[in-house]
Amino acid sequence: MINFLKRLLTNPTPAPPSGSDAAPAAGNHQPGLSIPATRSRREEIIRFIINALKPYIDEKAHTIAGLRLYVVCTDKEQEEILEVALCTDTPGMFKKDHLERKLVNNFIQLSPDWFFEYHAVKDRLPDYCITHGTMGLEVIRRGQDLVQNYSVARLQVLAGQTEFTEYELNPQKQLKFSIGRTRHPKLSSGKIHTNDIVFWGQDDPQFDAQKAAPNLHVSRNHAYIQYNPQLDKFFLFPDRGGLPENGNKTRIYTIDDKVKSLNVPGVAHELQSGDQIELGGAAILIFTQA
Template sequence: MSFIDTLKTLFGLTPSRVDQPTDQPNDTEGTLPSPKPAPSGLPPAAQRRDQVVRFIVDKLRPYQNEPGAAPVGLRLCIACSSPEEEESYRVALRTNQPGKFQTELNRHLADNYISLSKNWRFESEFYQGELPDCTYREGNLGLIVLDGSKPDGPPQLARLVTVAGQTEQTEYLLDPTQQTTFCIGRGRTTQTSSGRVRTNDIVILNDNDPGFDPEKGAGNGAVSRAHATIRYNMAQRQYALLVDAGGLPASGNKTKIFHPDDRMERADIAGMSYPLQHGDQIELGGSVTLHFELR
């Protein structure tokens, strides 16, 4: 060190050393982002279902403890802003499981002392845009309450298609504008115990009928000549199956309805109406099966 530098040091004239910044470890390096918390509450479909149930129950409170004024049906109208929203409502209403949402809704209505007719029907319709005229409205939901005082719209066409056994026709159109009662039995005509001649509209072939195929009609003999009847209710726009004397267990026979949700219903009570829904299969005598479709 020179003499001048020594003097500068003695009198404190040397520049102070600037501390160099040191690299600090980055706490964020090598760390994973925190996961987003899972959404709480009901899943989207369950939320939609709860919304619909609360809406219907709330709007039907005028019918509490009024069994004499019970509606025969409900039509739910839903306005959707996108296909995704419509699909979420379809999942909520369990449209792929016919009758299941109606059963759940019926339980909620009963819990609130709201009675509907015995064979009441539930329908749902989706709209892109405005709702139609409804009995009740709230947001994007509308409810039309159907009563039995007058028909709601034109008669509902249906058809029966043979899926097991052999019938005179492979399918039958049910047109309520032509008739509202359709008799089912083996052979074209038969005489009942009262002496009246009954004419069947849905004919299961006898083994001596023209066109009978022993292979297709092997089980036809199990069907009674007067087995069952399908009736159409104009006010309710509803088809129902009634089992005639020949199709009852008392006559050594049986009749069943297989619903689309895999439920099986035994139709074994005389005079009782068994409502039919789209996709039902009617089994006669355990061997002939007719598929019911609305059109």
């Protein structure tokens, strides 16, 4: 008994106080969120990008101007893991603190103003990507000839009230142009979104009930146009708010009198000069490329 009391005094095991965060007893264990899953996903993405860029290692004549990462996400949880892995709450953090350092250490030449973008797609990767599994990478190279060959396009508003009646799509200024209602709408997720082609919303002071009737059918994040420097082409993608599942439509009336609906996330339409873009069955833009 004396020896038992000595052991008890040497290694006491007091009961946890009421309301404490002590671990549950065996048999009642409930697994929590796997925080390392995002770290593992981040490392997997970085490895994929470095492997995809092996042809550029120690090639000083080939400088990378930008990278676009495409990842297939079939559910909301996968999208959430991807967003956390890419540090989307802190813009530029993944690019600067995680990816750039690894690329430089692998002697991959980067333009001083290089960019990184990511796109979550539902079921398939773009055909022009370097792919591995559910990931695809589009590499934008910097070159004097490429810069000189950038095409400039324009969007003219045919139906709806917008900030401007015509918009210039200049790839030397930016490569992605978001289309939606109001300048900085707050999405259902709580994220603040920024539109480049702005259809005024009812809460905007510029809103005119008669002119802006088609605007009521435009989502806050309806669609976006992406320029591909390698192909010198503009592509129209439906954004999350411009899909039938959200009660909206994105449709193109092509120059050769065909009608094409964009119903699948990540699947784009290659824009041709003269194509008309219809948003929500009411607002209309016409695309022209010089």
